[in-house]
Amino acid sequence: MIEVNNLHKTFKSKKNTVVALDGLSFTAKDGEITGILGPNGAGKTTCLRTLYGLLEADEGSAIIDGISVTEQPLAARAKLGIFPDKFGLYERLTAYEQIDYFASIHGLQGAAKKSAIEQVIKDLDMEALAHRKTAGFSQGQRMKVTLAQALVHQPQNFVLDEPTRGLDVMSTRVLREYLSRFKEKGHCILFSSHVMQEVAALCDRVIIVSNGKLAAQGTPQELCDLAGKTQLEDAFVKLIGSDEGVAA
Numbered sequence: 580m581i582e583v584n585n586l587h588k589t590f591k592s593k594k595n596t597v598v599a600l601d602g603l604s605f606t607a608k609d610g611e612i613t614g615i616l617g618p619n620g621a622g623k624t625t626c627l628r629t630l631y632g633l634l635e636a637d638e639g640s641a642i643i644d645g646i647s648v649t650e651q652p653l654a655a656r657a658k659l660g661i662f663p664d665k666f667g668l669y670e671r672l673t674a675y676e677q678i679d680y681f682a683s684i685h686g687l688q689g690a691a692k693k694s695a696i697e698q699v700i701k702d703l704d705m706e707a708l709a710h711r712k713t714a715g716f717s718q719g720q721r722m723k724v725t726l727a728q729a730l731v732h733q734p735q736n737f738v739l740d741e742p743t744r745g746l747d748v749m750s751t752r753v754l755r756e757y758l759s760r761f762k763e764k765g766h767c768i769l770f771s772s773h774v775m776q777e778v779a780a781l782c783d784r785v786i787i788v789s790n791g792k793l794a795a796q797g798t799p800q801e802l803c804d805l806a807g808k809t810q811l812e813d814a815f816v817k818l819i820g821s822d823e824g825v826a827a
């Protein structure tokens with residue numbers, strides 16, 4: 580379970596002060612897919628980076644399975660799989676070697692590590708890719724490697740920042756099916772997206788963020804009912820009071 584409590588984050592430079600998070604709170608539960616929707620600049624990535632421990636909030640807390648990200652960053656991160664907004668691969672390594680590297684970072688060793696790597700390669704149907712160097716991999720193949728390295732240690736919680744951006748239909752389907760199976764096993768999945776259809780189809784709960792605050796939350800149907808609309812996109816526009824940041 581992921582809990583975000585009253586997060587505040589301001590970026591200050593000589594010329595500007597940007598309030599990215601302004602008291603954001605929500606919970607993403609086990610056995611559910613929770614989507615974060617919000618217009619450009621709403622604070623979604625800042626919130627997710629705070630969960631990864633890459634950014635420190637000015638105020639508030641992020642808690643993963645009861646563990647504070649700031650107080651026990653390594654213990655919290657062990658409970659987390661991360662699919663970041665920009666993924667870089669080590670192009671001189673094979674897909675297998677990259678997954679192996681992340682498995683080692685998470686403390687897997689010997690036969691347990693080998694079997695975890697083989698399992699994730701099988702689950703993602705990437706046997707044919709496993710022993711190729713990743714230089715020249717397509718966007719969908721890169722997505723699979725990123726997914727495999729994020730999940731090889733079978734974290735209870737999985738956070739993804741706009742995971743389907745740049746993916747074709749087949750790769751998007753692979754990702755969706757994988758997330759659904761992961762959820763069925765009782766894991767907690769939190770992802771940000773601009774794609775309304777995807778959020779409506781995949782998410783059990785939706786968190787709408789606007790100007791660094793929670794604008795509304797609920798199931799896609801509850802949000803439609805709250806806004807008096809039949810489509811999530813129309814409900815989103817009404818609830819944030821603007822049509823900025825909407826993708827079909």
Ligand SMILES: Nc1ncnc2c1ncn2[C@@H]1O[C@H](COP(=O)(O)OP(=O)(O)OP(=O)(O)O)[C@@H](O)[C@H]1O
Binds near residue numbers: 591597617618622623
């Ligand atoms: N490192 C940084 N330095 C300065 N400002 C930042 C930094 N990171 C984020 N911001 C600002 O904080 C605000 C929130 O940004 P954030 O990336 O969290 O939004 P987002 O909801 O993920 O947007 P998008 O949908 O466009 O990716 C924006 O105004 C952004 O310009």
